[in-house]
Amino acid sequence: MQLTAPATGRTTTTPRRDADGMAVASFILGLLGLLVLNIFLGPIAIVLAAAALWRGTARRGRALLGLTLGVADLVVLVIAMQLSNTVSWSL
Template sequence: MNVPDTALRSPAARIPEPTPAAAPAARQADGMAVASFVLGLIGLLAMNLLLGPASIVLAALALHRGTSRPGRARLGLALGIADLAVLAWLVSADQTWSWSIG
């Protein structure tokens, strides 16, 4: 007699179906991870005082909410920290908070 695998499991052992409300939350966390990466990358070139901390916050939120792209969120976190390191280096080199290329 062939009994389906799902019939042998108890109701408590079944994996719950994802709720429709969980899908937008995961998609939102993935969007935060991508935004963190993009802001951190742009922040290396311009406006790193604003984009660095924004990248760090978005990466932390994406990791906290369980993104399916943790590598991208970690890279955004690293780029945000690098943004602030570049800013600190430029400020120490110029002795001013305002800087320009050239």
């Protein structure tokens, strides 16, 4: 939904649309984080999902998936670190 400002004639986006974008971004980053850079992408996915849920996204399921995948990224990192006795891991 776009709103037109009366004085300037410019269009602005609603906060809900921004929240929907954050929900999708958290899902994608959480999914990518399972394969690469999970130490960075996992926390970013968690923060984006939390912000999207806080702003009232219409894509609540996608935000919850992003949150779950972000946590899974960190769990995979911890398990891989325990198995390899290092601070990082690779495929």
